[in-house]
Amino acid sequence: MLAAQGRLDYGPPVAVIDIGSNSVRLVVYEGLSRSPTPIFNEKVLAGLGREVQSTGLLAADAVEKALAALRRFRTLCDRIDVPTRWVIATAACRDARNGKAFVAEAERICGTKIEVISGKREAELSALGVVSGFHRPDGIVGDLGGGSLELTDIHWHRVHTGITLPLGGLTLQDLSKKSVKKAEKLVKKALAGARLLEGGCSGALIVHSTMRCDETSIATSRRSHSAESIR
Numbered sequence: 001m002l003a004a005q006g007r008l009d010y011g012p013p014v015a016v017i018d019i020g021s022n023s024v025r026l027v028v029y030e031g032l033s034r035s036p037t038p039i040f041n042e043k044v045l046a047g048l049g050r051e052v053q054s055t056g057l058l059a060a061d062a063v064e065k066a067l068a069a070l071r072r073f074r075t076l077c078d079r080i081d082v083p084t085r086w087v088i089a090t091a092a093c094r095d096a097r098n099g100k101a102f103v104a105e106a107e108r109i110c111g112t113k114i115e116v117i118s119g120k121r122e123a124e125l126s127a128l129g130v131v132s133g134f135h136r137p138d139g140i141v142g143d144l145g146g147g148s149l150e151l152t153d154i155h156w157h158r159v160h161t162g163i164t165l166p167l168g169g170l171t172l173q174d175l176s177k178k179s180v181k182k183a184e185k186l187v188k189k190a191l192a193g194a195r196l197l198e199g200g201c202s203g204a205l206i207v208h209s210t211m212r213c214d215e216t217s218i219a220t221s222r223r224s225h226s227a228e229s230i231r
Helices: 060-080 091-095 099-110 119-133 169-176 180-192 215-230
Strands: 014-019 024-029 038-044 084-089 114-116 138-144 149-155 163-165 204-208
Touching: 014 060, 024 060, 038 060, 060 099, 084 091, 084 099, 091 099, 099 114, 119 138, 119 149, 119 163, 169 180
Parallel strands: 014 084, 084 114, 138 204
Antiparallel strands: 014 024, 024 038, 138 149, 149 163
């Protein structure tokens, strides 16, 4: 792929594929930098996590839709000539009994290893994305997805250990049988035991949600985490 004139050379493009509980998303970035510029962004609402709490399984139609999206993403990355591809899977894949089988097939399609991250690691990566993209952030980072909610306390470049709660949008719908009152009770009960929120906080930084997705921040955090590992 030819580089645009006047742009700094950060090397070849890189891609992140995020297999979430609600959506499967591909973002291709111009190169590996602290604040990477996205050049392609596409998502498919597969809904992998919509029945995990009640059945313990990824729904068959959701699996089919997610795998079809991954086949398309693989083709797009091949056409764009993206040599580096990071594939991440979150709550639905780590919680479902058939999650390992799905990941194995997804790895075959993507042609690369898929990292099924824990809730704490998901919280850490989201926080690192905020640290990379904001000047001296201070407060609680909230990463709200389809399957879970991660909360992490950050102060400037310091990222404290985060927590994960079963409060994702699809998880709440499943557990509450789509009852708003039941969902409210579940949220209050879960947040009441969250020590991270005791005493209040100086601010809130929403990184990702099923209603308003900011994949750039999450993808940035993966680059930041890689840099921290290298150092």
